[in-house]
Each structure stands twice: as structure tokens, then as C-alpha cells.
Amino acid sequence: MATRxxxxxxxxxxxxxxxxxxxxxxxxxxxxxxxxxLGSGKTCLVQGLAEGLEVPPEFYITSPSYTLINExxxxxxxxxxxxxxxxxxxxxxxxxxxxxLRGDGVAAIEWPDxxxxxxxxxxxxxxxxGDAGDExxxxxxxxxxxxxxxxxxxxxxxxxxxx
Amino acid sequence: MKILGxxxxxxxxxxxxxxxGERIRSSVxxxxxxxxxxxxxxxxxxxxxxxxxxxxxxxxxxxxxSGLEPADIDGVAVTQGPGLVGALxxxxxxxxxxxxxxxxxxxxxxxxxxHIHSVFLEPDPPPFPFVALLASGGHxxxxxVEGHDRMIHMGGTRDDAAGxxxxxxxxxxxxxxxxxxxxxxxxxxxxxxxxRFPRARLPGFDFSFSGLKxxxxxxxxxxxxxWAEEIPDIAAGFQEAVVDVLTEKLLAAASEKSCxxxxxxxxxxxxxxxxxxxxxxAAEIGVxxxxxxxxxxxxxxxxxAAAGFHRLSAGQRSSLAADVYxxxxxx
Numbered sequence: 228m229a230t231r232x233x234x235x236x237x238x239x240x241x242x243x244x245x246x247x248x249x250x251x252x253x254x255x256x257x258x259x260x261x262x263x264x265l266g267s268g269k270t271c272l273v274q275g276l277a278e279g280l281e282v283p284p285e286f287y288i289t290s291p292s293y294t295l296i297n298e299x300x301x302x303x304x305x306x307x308x309x310x311x312x313x314x315x316x317x318x319x320x321x322x323x324x325x326x327x328l329r330g331d332g333v334a335a336i337e338w339p340d341x342x343x344x345x346x347x348x349x350x351x352x353x354x355x356x357g358d359a360g361d362e363x364x365x366x367x368x369x370x371x372x373x374x375x376x377x378x379x380x381x382x383x384x385x386x387x388x389x390x
Numbered sequence: 391m392k393i394l395g396x397x398x399x400x401x402x403x404x405x406x407x408x409x410x411g412e413r414i415r416s417s418v419x420x421x422x423x424x425x426x427x428x429x430x431x432x433x434x435x436x437x438x439x440x441x442x443x444x445x446x447x448x449x450x451x452x453x454x455x456s457g458l459e460p461a462d463i464d465g466v467a468v469t470q471g472p473g474l475v476g477a478l479x480x481x482x483x484x485x486x487x488x489x490x491x492x493x494x495x496x497x498x499x500x501x502x503x504x505h506i507h508s509v510f511l512e513p514d515p516p517p518f519p520f521v522a523l524l525a526s527g528g529h530x531x532x533x534x535v536e537g538h539d540r541m542i543h544m545g546g547t548r549d550d551a552a553g554x555x556x557x558x559x560x561x562x563x564x565x566x567x568x569x570x571x572x573x574x575x576x577x578x579x580x581x582x583x584x585x586r587f588p589r590a591r592l593p594g595f596d597f598s599f600s601g602l603k604x605x606x607x608x609x610x611x612x613x614x615x616x617w618a619e620e621i622p623d624i625a626a627g628f629q630e631a632v633v634d635v636l637t638e639k640l641l642a643a644a645s646e647k648s649c650x651x652x653x654x655x656x657x658x659x660x661x662x663x664x665x666x667x668x669x670x671x672a673a674e675i676g677v678x679x680x681x682x683x684x685x686x687x688x689x690x691x692x693x694x695a696a697a698g699f700h701r702l703s704a705g706q707r708s709s710l711a712a713d714v715y716x717x718x719x720x721x
Contacts, residue, residue, distance in 0.1 A: 266604030270549055285719030290550040290600065292558065293528045294400075294474055295434055298716045312430040312561060323434040323476060359604045 232381040233368040242268045242355075242365055243275035249351075249369075250279015252377040256303060256330045258347045260339035263355030265311075268365055272353065273307055273335045280305050280333060291337075295322050304332030310341035349373065391464045392456075393702065394488075395695025396449065398481030399473025399501045400528065401425075401432045403444035404691035407456035407463070411699030412510055416455035417685075417692040420444045423568060430567045431557060438476035445484050452691070463494065467698020470498030470708070471715035473528075478714035486710060497701045498708045499694050500718070505655045506535055507696040508682040516680045520651040523640040525658035526689075527553035527568070530636075532595045532643045535653070538700035544643055545595025552632055553658045555599040559606050559628050563621050573625045574661050580622030582630035585609065589635050595643055602631055629663055637667045644677055653680040660687040 236242045249259075259276065261269040274288045280301035282288070291297040291309040299305045306327035313322070327334045328347065336342070339350075351374060357365040371378055392415065397404040406417035422440045426432050453460060468485035471478055482498065489496035505524050509515055519536045521544070530553075531546035550558070553570055560569030565576060587605045590598040606628055610617050617624065636658075644652045654668050659681055672679045686693065 265607045266600070270600065283719060286717060287546055287548060289547055290554060293431060293551060293554045295432070298475070312557070323474075359608055 229382055230372055230378065231368065231370040232378070232384070233366065234381075234384060236365050236367060237363055239268060239271050239362055242271045242367070243278075245367065246272040246275020247279040248275075248380065249377055250276040250333075252380050253280065253303070253333060253374065254376055255373070257333050257374065258328065258350040259333065259335045259353060260347070260350045261335060261337050261353045261355070262339065264359060266359035267355040267357055269337045269355060272355070272367075273337075276333070276335055277301065277305055277307075296324070296327055298327075301333075306332055306334040308334060308336045310336065310338040313341050351377070391699060391703065392458060392462060393695040393699045394449070394452070394463045394466045395691035395693070395698060396445075396466070396468040396481045396485045397501070397504070397689055397691040397694045398441045398445065398477050399469045399471070400477060400689060401437050402689040403441050403448045403481075404689060405449040405452035406691035406695050407452055407458060408511070408692050408695035408699065411507070411696045411703075412515070414511055414692045415458065416452045417690055418448050418452045418455065419688070419690050420448050427567055430561050432474070434474045434476055437474060438480060441477055441480035445480055449484070449488070460492065463492075465489070465494055465698070465702045466496035467499050467695050467702065468496065469501045469504060469694050470712065471501065472718050473501055473714075473716070475714055475716050482714050486708075486712075490710065495702055495707055497698050497706050498712055498714075499697045499701065501694075502529060502531065503539075503541060504693040504697045506533065506541060506653065507538075507700075508655050508686040508690070508693040509653045509680040510696050511686055511692055512680065512682055516651040516653060516678070519647065519649060520653055520680070521640065521644045521647055521649045522653040522655060523636060523643075524656045525552040525636060525654075525664075526656035527551060527557065527570075529656065530597050530599070530658075532639060534643070534647050534649075538697070539704065544646075545597070545639070547597040547599060548592065549598050549600035550603060552597070552599060552636060553656075555603050555632060556629075556658070558603050559625075562607055562610060563624065565621075565625075570658060570661060573629055574663065576622050577626035577629045577663065578622075580624070580626030582626040584623045585620070585627035587627050587631040589631050591635070591638075595639055597635065597639065599632065602628065629661070633661070633664045633667045636664060637671050640668060641671050641675070641677070644672075645675075650676065651678045651680065655682060655687065657688045660684045
């Protein structure tokens with residue numbers, strides 16, 4: 228089974244649906260590292276992830292840039308983290324990251340490149356590329372070592388969806 | 391009834407004494423902006439540590455300025471959430487202990503409910519019901535306010551808060567933090583119509599500012615050799631897009647609810663262009679506008695004391711087991 232799967236989504240709704248499908252298949256605490264430019268759809272994918280993790284729909288999943296970390300109740304607690312405005316993180320305790328990474332929930336981290344190298348060895352990598360001005364396609368590449376159910380599902384997607 | 395209010399949900403340590411939910415006896419706000427400045431925004435753990443240092447002196451100063459003794463205080467109100475958990479805990483635990491030691495009634499207050507109560511600290515407050523727009527760094531929501539404890543959520547942002555969009559664009563333009571004041575000032579020198587940024591018009595009363603932020607980013611990317619010279623125009627064009635959408639939705643909400651009064655609260659309500667735009671649009675259709683003084687737009691404890699007064703008067707009390715919360719479901 229491939230540990231890396233690439234696929235194309237054709238709308239923000241499809242990106243969100245992919246996030247939801249992933250969320251439903253995450254069955255142990257995990258770190259999801261999301262890489263992609265401003266406007267590529269990272270928060271959109273996390274909104275789907277929240278749906279798949281059964282965060283109640285009364286919670287709007289909004290940008291955590293201001294607070295750095297937003298926490299939501301779900302099948303696992305979902306920590307939505309956005310490190311965009313930090314140039315680099317020297318002390319993970321300073322921003323409260325240690326709590327989110329202690330392993331009781333799913334930590335979805337936007338701009339993980341701000342973190343010290345090697346901080347999180349085992350993670351689900353999600354790389355989104357595309358043109359911020361053109362919403363009709365995003366290339367999404369997902370890499371994970373564990374998470375068998377998730378990778379089974381992604382590997383089982385049709386040739387049409389995978390690229 | 392004299393209420394001591396305490397607020398530590400984000401980066402201001404604040405305490406205030408308010409009489410009967412409307413007369414400010416004192417209001418002290420200790421800002422941490424300088425500490426967070428190098429990070430371009432609030433750093434949660436640094437905020438908590440600073441709150442720990444400041445909570446005792448800030449409360450003492452609020453009491454001293456009010457001319458009252460602790461024994462004169464009738465109850466305590468404190469922000470319970472939403473906000474940064476570590477920051478909230480400092481004020482919440484302090485208030486719990488301070489009130490319990492004096493056997494005073496105390497109550498946890500929702501931060502957003504607090505912001506809406508800032509209009510009751512001004513002369514001639516609006517009668518119920520009215521429509522309120524709360525716009526700040528962490529929130530952008532519309533409420534139909536039917537009573538002191540009855541605020542119906544009509545819509546809110548689906549991605550970035552309005553104030554956050556200001557911060558992000560200020561950062562892209564290299565203007566610094568916090569972005570609201572800097573963009574407002576820079577925009578004064580710019581032409582708001584020269585560069586037109588998109589206005590996201592979501593159905594109903596929801597907002598989206600993520601696309602606008604992306605559009606500004608794209609503009610910078612597409613004009614690498616030019617944008618540095620047109621910063622005032624970019625700031626003005628961006629600000630105009632935010633102001634347009636906020637004004638439109640607020641007026642539409644008032645019309646939907648057939649309210650002839652509306653309120654504009656939260657840190658973004660300090661933006662001069664927004665105050666002017668909402669004031670003018672409302673005047674055109676004969677709707678009265680309530681906007682608190684600039685000192686009451688940002689986070690403060692007077693608004694928490696005002697909201698708490700009404701909760702305590704209605705007999706509400708928090709228990710020692712009560713805890714803070716980071717995010718709340720929409721109501």
C-alpha cells in the first residue's frame with residue numbers, strides 16, 4: 228500500500244469533502260501538517276476534517292491565526308493551529324503547542340514549517356498546490372506512515388480522482 | 391449595586407468597577423501589545439504569564455480609582471470565554487477566589503455578551519430589541535439582541551475575523567502589528583477606489599474575509615515592482631472592502647428584524663471609516679446607531695461588569711466547579 232497518495236479536487240466543496248472523508252477514517256490521535264499558500268484551501272480542508280471528527284455543526288471552524296490555537300470537541304478533541312504569523316517557533320510551550328501535541332487529539336497545523344525540524348516525526352502530511360485565483364482545481368498530496376484506514380481509503384480512490 | 395469586573399481573555403489585563411451596569415467608577419486596562427509585537431499577534435503562553443503578573447496590581451488600581459474599598463463591592467463578574475484558555479484561567483481563578491474569600495456573589499460572563507453591553511455604558515442606551523455587529527480580532531458576528539441575556543446569533547464569519555484580516559494585510563504590507571490602527575491611518579493617504587478588492591457576499595448574515603486577504607496577497611505578487619509605492623491605496627482599497635461588507639450586512643440585519651436601532655461594538659468598531667460608513671448608511675434610512683467610545687471598543691472589564699450586573703440581578707451565580715471555555719457553539 229502506498230504511503231503517499233496524490234489527488235485533485237475540483238472545488239472548495241470537494242476539498243472540504245476530502246477533509247471530511249479523512250476525518251472519518253482517523254482512528255487514533257494524530258498530527259495533520261498542512262502546507263500550501265495563502266488561499267490554497269487549508270482551512271477549508273480542516274473544516275471538513277472537523278466534520279469527519281464529529282465536531283458539532285454549531286461550531287464554526289474559523290481561522291485560528293489570531294489565537295494561534297482553537298480547540299473543538301469531537302470524536303477526538305480537534306486542535307486547529309495556524310502558525311502563519313510567527314516567523315519561527317523556538318519554544319513550543321510559549322504558544323501552548325505542548326498541550327495540543329500531547330497526543331489526546333487531532334492537531335491540524337497550518338504553516339508547520341515554522342516548527343523546529345524533527346519536532347513531530349509521525350504525522351499526516353497534506354500538501355495543497357494550485358492557483359489562489361482559480362478555484363476549479365487543487366492538487367493535494369497526502370503522506371502518512373500509520374493511519375491504515377485512512378491510507379486504505381485514499382489508495383482505494385479511483386484513478387479519476389488520483390493523480 | 392457595585393460590580394467588580396475582570397477580563398483576561400486575550401492580551402489585555404483589565405479590571406473595572408461599574409455601578410448598576412451603567413456608571414463606570416473606574417476602568418483599568420493594561421495592554422500587552424508591546425510584548426506580542428515582535429510576533430505579529432498574541433502569543434498565548436506569554437499572555438498568561440503577563441496576566442499573572444498584572445492581575446493583582448490592575449484590580450488594586452481599579453478599586454483605588456473607584457474610591458471604594460473591597461467591602462463596598464456587591465458582586466464580581468469575570469470573563470469565562472471564549473478566548474485563550476490559559477489567559478482566561480488567570481482572571482477566572484482570581485475572581486473565584488476574590489469573591490469566595492469575601493462571600494460575595496460572582497458570575498462568569500461570555501466575552502461577546504460583554505462587548506454588546508459596552509453600549510449600556512454610554513448615555514441613552516438602546517432599548518430592546520436591537521441588532522448588533524461585534525467585530526474584533528477574534529470575532530465577527532451579528533446578533534439580534536432581545537434582552538440582557540438574550541442574544542440571537544444571526545450570522546458570523548466562516549473563516550477570518552474582520553480584525554484578523556486587518557492584522558494579516560498589515561503584516562503583508564510590512565506595516566506592523568496591531569493592524570487595525572495602522573491600516574486605518576495609512577488608508578487616510580490613499581484612494582479607496584483606485585484598487586478594487588472583492589467583497590465576499592455570503593448568503594444570509596455570514597461573512598468571509600479569507601478571499602479578500604488572498605486577493606491582497608495576489609495583488610502584491612502580481613505587482614512586485616509597484617506595490618511598495620501604492621501602499622496607501624492598497625490599505626484604503628482593502629479597508630473599503632471590509633467596511634462595505636460590514637456596513638451592508640449590519641443594515642440588512644436591522645432591516646430583516648425591522649429594528650430601528652443598531653449597535654457597532656468590538657475592537658474594529660474603533661475604525662473611523664467604519665464608524666462613518668455605518669453612521670451615514672443608518673442615517674439615510676432613519677436608523678439610530680449606538681457605538682461606544684473608542685476606549686470601550688477594545689477589550690475592557692467595564693463591559694464585563696455591566697453584563698455581570700444583569701446576570702447577578704437575575705439571580706445567576708457561578709459555582710466553584712465552573713471552568714473557562716475556548717470556543718463556544720454559536721447561539
